[in-house]
Structure formats: C-alpha cells, structure tokens
Amino acid sequence: MSISSDRIAWEEVIEAKAFVDMARISPQPFKDSVEFTCMPVGKGCAISLPMAPAVGLNRILALNDRDELNLAFEWMKTKTGRRHVQIRETSASHELRGWILDQGLVENGAWMKLTRPVPSAPLAMEGPVRTRLAGFDDAPIFGRLTCAGFGFPTELEPLWSCLVGKKGWACFIAELEGMAIGTGAMFMEDGYAWLGGGTTLAEYRNRGAQKALINARLNEGLAQGVSHFAVETAEPQEGQPNISYANLTKAGFTPSYIRQNYLLPN
Known part of the structure; x- marks a missing residue:
C-alpha cells in the first residue's frame, strides 16, 4: 500500500542509482573494512557507511511506499552511525507523517533538489x-582530493577513487596554476545524470573551481547524450550564505523540491 500516490521523481531515481552503483563497484576489502553496505529497494535504496560524517552515506532515499520504507527502515536499524530517512516534502501525506511519528524520527535539516x-x-x-576528465592514473589523487575537500577520513579515499574510469561515471579534477584543487563526479544512465562529489580544498575556495566543475560536467553530459541533470544541496536559509546553491542556480539549475532529513533515534 502506498503512503503517497506521488510517483518517485526521476531526480530521486538517478541519485539512488548512483549510490547503488557506487556500492557495487567499491572494492570488497574496502567495503568490509568500513562496513559499507547498500540495499536497493524499489526505485530507491538504503545506504550505510557508519564512519562517514555525511548524511548522504547513511540514509534511506527515493522511497514512499509503506512496505518498501518499512523494509529499508528495518535494515537501517541494524546499522550504526547517524542514520537518516529522506522524505520529499510534497510526498509527505498525512499517512506518511504518521509513519514518521510512529518511527520516532526527528527532523534534522533539509536538502534542496x-x-x-x-x-x-x-x-x-x-x-x-x-x-x-580524470583517467585511471588520477584515481588516487581524485580520492585524496575529494576526502580532503569534504573533511572525510582518509580511510574513505577508495570510495571516490574507485569511480574514476568506470562505466557511467565521469570524474573531473579542477586545477589552478597546475595545482589540483577540487573534484566533481557525475553518474549517467538512460539520458539522466546526477552530479555529486563536488568539493574544493578549503584554501582554494571562492576562486571559481565549483563553477568550472559544474560546467565541465554539463558539457560532458551534453557530449554523452544526457537530457536532464539533477543535484542537491542544503536548503537555503534566509540571511545565511549558501555558495553551493548560488553556484548551481547561476549554472541554470532550478529548485525542484525540498527533501527533509529525519534522524533515526539511537
């Protein structure tokens, strides 16, 4: 039985596919060492990487069916870390809000798609x-740069380096005067693309790296036959700067919807 009659938006589906594929191609020894697991459910998934500080690697996404949500939720409850369920606000029917309350979920910020x-x-x-465009020889530096930019532990470098050169992925490195300063990744399938992994080393921010990486991925998508692109960032708050949101809207992206983050109780 569906909690909402709303279909799963394509921008949710392509994002979930990207993370399912990321888990698929990550080296098994790495996954075992950091307890990285992913369970595809319907058109969405549940993903767990307990040591990662980011919501994006510890969450349930792209689900609004009761049975599918319960399946993913029961799986996620067996994991550790700061686990979340992400719910598209326009899909939050009265029944779905009741499910959120029943599970004891707590609001913890929101993302703009x-x-x-x-x-x-x-x-x-x-x-x-x-x-x-990063080649196979760039895989180690791509992983190092991405983790350094996001403030992730170095143990997670293989998560990003394994994407380089893989089917469906395009990984870019930004350089300033010959110095590698930032990264951006893109997953493509069936004419749709998801942009992720966009980050810049702290000492080189506000110099145009992310604008360049966004445009590079749009150009690559054009060359690869992509028709539509999706991305997400923190929901803008009045009076608070949001450089990521500003960069994306300047690059022609328009807001699609708000996705609320709900934190699972310990």
Missing part, C-alpha cells in the same frame, strides 16, 4: 581554473 535540462551548446570555460 535542483534540476536543469542539457545546455544547447557547450558552455564556455572562463576564469583561471581549468578542469580535466
């Missing part, structure tokens, strides 16, 4: 930052 169509022509790459 944004989308845009493919550009009609390649975007100009302006400014001092240059980008390049």
Whole structure:
C-alpha cells in the first residue's frame, strides 16, 4: 500500500542509482573494512557507511511506499552511525507523517533538489581554473582530493577513487596554476545524470573551481547524450550564505523540491 500516490521523481531515481552503483563497484576489502553496505529497494535504496560524517552515506532515499520504507527502515536499524530517512516534502501525506511519528524520527535539516535540462551548446570555460576528465592514473589523487575537500577520513579515499574510469561515471579534477584543487563526479544512465562529489580544498575556495566543475560536467553530459541533470544541496536559509546553491542556480539549475532529513533515534 502506498503512503503517497506521488510517483518517485526521476531526480530521486538517478541519485539512488548512483549510490547503488557506487556500492557495487567499491572494492570488497574496502567495503568490509568500513562496513559499507547498500540495499536497493524499489526505485530507491538504503545506504550505510557508519564512519562517514555525511548524511548522504547513511540514509534511506527515493522511497514512499509503506512496505518498501518499512523494509529499508528495518535494515537501517541494524546499522550504526547517524542514520537518516529522506522524505520529499510534497510526498509527505498525512499517512506518511504518521509513519514518521510512529518511527520516532526527528527532523534534522533539509536538502534542496535542483534540476536543469542539457545546455544547447557547450558552455564556455572562463576564469583561471581549468578542469580535466580524470583517467585511471588520477584515481588516487581524485580520492585524496575529494576526502580532503569534504573533511572525510582518509580511510574513505577508495570510495571516490574507485569511480574514476568506470562505466557511467565521469570524474573531473579542477586545477589552478597546475595545482589540483577540487573534484566533481557525475553518474549517467538512460539520458539522466546526477552530479555529486563536488568539493574544493578549503584554501582554494571562492576562486571559481565549483563553477568550472559544474560546467565541465554539463558539457560532458551534453557530449554523452544526457537530457536532464539533477543535484542537491542544503536548503537555503534566509540571511545565511549558501555558495553551493548560488553556484548551481547561476549554472541554470532550478529548485525542484525540498527533501527533509529525519534522524533515526539511537
């Protein structure tokens, strides 16, 4: 029985597919060492990586069916870390809100989902930052840069380095005067793309790296036959700067919906 009649939005589905694929291609010894697991459920998934500080690696997403949510929730309860369930606000029917209360979930911030169509022509790459598509030899530095930019422990570098050169993935490195300063990843399937892994080393922020990485991925998507792109960032708050949101909207992304984060009780 469905909690909501709303279908799962394509921008949710492509994101869930990206994380399912990330778990699939991650080396098994790495997954065993950090307890990284992912369970596909319906068109969504539940993903757990307890030592990761980010919500994105400890959550249930792209589900609004009662049975599927319960299946994912029971699985997630067996995991550790700061676990979340993400619910699209427009899908939050009275019945779904009752389910949230019944599980003892607590609101813990929200994400804005944004989308845009493919550009009609390649975007100009302006400014001092240059980008390049990472090759297999770049895998170690891609992993190191991504973890350093996000403030992740070094043990998680294989999570990102394993994406480089894999089918369906495009990984970019941003450089300033020959110095590698940032990263961005993109997962593509069936004409849709999800942008993730966008980060810049702290000492090089506000110099245009993320704008360059966004445009590089849009151009790559254009070349690969992508028709629509999806991405997410923290929900903008009045009076608080949100550089990620500003970069994305300047690049032609428009808000699609708010997705609330609900924290599982300990």
